[in-house]
Amino acid sequence: xxxxxxxxxxxxxxxxxxxxxxxxxxxxxxxxxxxxxxxxxxxxxxxxxxxxxxxxxxxxxxxxxxxxxxxxxxxxxxxxxxxxxxxxxxxxxxxxxxxxxxxxxxxxxxxxxxxxxxxxxxxxxxxxxxxxxxxxxxxxxxxxxxxxxxxxxxxxxxxxxxxxxxxxxxxxxxxxxxxxxxxxxxxxxxxxxxxxxxxxxxxxxxxxxxxxxxxxxxxxxxxxxxxxxxxxxxxxxxxxxxxxxxxxxxxxxxxxxxxxxxxxxxx
Numbered sequence: 084x085x086x087x088x089x090x091x092x093x094x095x096x097x098x099x100x101x102x103x104x105x106x107x108x109x110x111x112x113x114x115x116x117x118x119x120x121x122x123x124x125x126x127x128x129x130x131x132x133x134x135x136x137x138x139x140x141x142x143x144x145x146x147x148x149x150x151x152x153x154x155x156x157x158x159x160x161x162x163x164x165x166x167x168x169x170x171x172x173x174x175x176x177x178x179x180x181x182x183x184x185x186x187x188x189x190x191x192x193x194x195x196x197x198x199x200x201x202x203x204x205x206x207x208x209x210x211x212x213x214x215x216x217x218x219x220x221x222x223x224x225x226x227x228x229x230x231x232x233x234x235x236x237x238x239x240x241x242x243x244x245x246x247x248x249x250x251x252x253x254x255x256x257x258x259x260x261x262x263x264x265x266x267x268x269x270x271x272x273x274x275x276x277x278x279x280x281x282x283x284x285x286x287x288x289x290x291x292x293x294x295x296x297x298x299x300x301x302x303x304x305x306x307x308x309x310x311x312x313x314x315x316x317x318x319x320x321x322x323x324x325x326x327x328x329x330x331x332x333x334x335x336x337x338x339x340x341x342x343x344x345x346x347x348x349x350x
Contacts, residue, residue: 096144103142106331110138110338113347130160130346137334146330147215153333154184154212157205160344161187164196184209201343208336210296211329220297221326261318304328 104111114135122128137152162170173182173190182190188209192202214220304325311317341347 099144100142103144107138107141107334110134110334113338113342113350114138116348116350126163127346130156130163130341130344133159134334134337134341134347137337141330141334146326147218149330150212150215150333153330153337154208156337157208157340158184158187160341160346161191161196161205164344165191165194169194184213197340197343201340204336204340207296208333208340210293211300211333213293214297215329217293220293223294224297224301224325300329301325 114131117127117131122131133152134156137149137156140146140148140152165173169190173186174180177186185206188197188202188205191197191205192199197205307328308317308320311320338347342349
């Protein structure tokens with residue numbers, strides 16, 4: 084029965100969900116400290132409702148949804164802090180068109196709602212949200228990474244494995260080779276865009292703001308993996324994945340911004 088399958092999936096996911104609970108503990112404590120009867124009748128309601136939904140999505144392993152909710156919380160908070168008058172002026176100055184997300188950040192900064200430094204954080208959150216709304220950007224990066232690693236697997240993997248056997252300390256050798264085998268399995272061509280029957284045109288995608296930021300995030304993730312203290316930690320970081328790291332970063336940025344804007348307590 085379907086319900087049996089769901090219960091089995093939940094049992095398997097419980098260790099991962101507990102990890103994610105620990106990672107979001109500080110943010111959840113801030114939410115739990117509030118009186119939600121008061122919140123439901125205040126300006127805090129929509130920003131904090133979306134923020135709470137984002138944390139729940141992250142804990143239950145819906146990373147894409149967590150990114151979306153993290154942005155939605157901040158977007159609503161900025162609109163509330165701008166107020167009707169400032170927003171009406173911005174719409175009138177924009178040929179009676181509602182401002183887009185990027186314009187909203189600029190308007191908030193010009194109206195003194197956020198500082199220049201905080202605006203940079205909002206833009207990081209906004210650009211990651213755009214990549215996950217337009218998921219082809221994420222897919223393109225995954226495909227590029229898989230393709231490059233697959234070429235490395237075919238051409239240099241045996242040589243790398245041999246060097247590890249010769250040079251690595253015995254306590255790290257097994258973990259390092261497991262890490263290499265894990266990457267080789269993921270990039271064997273079974274999980275790429277082409278295998279998944281997604282239309283894909285080879286070559287660089289358009290040089291949009293979102294793509295440039297996506298490339299930066301991939302580089303930052305690669306640097307984070309390479310900075311691991313040993314092979315076991317490197318494997319753990321690689322398995323962590325870019326989407327989980329994106330989602331957690333977005334929630335942390337969102338929580339910081341909601342605190343700055345006065346929707347979450349500072350403690």
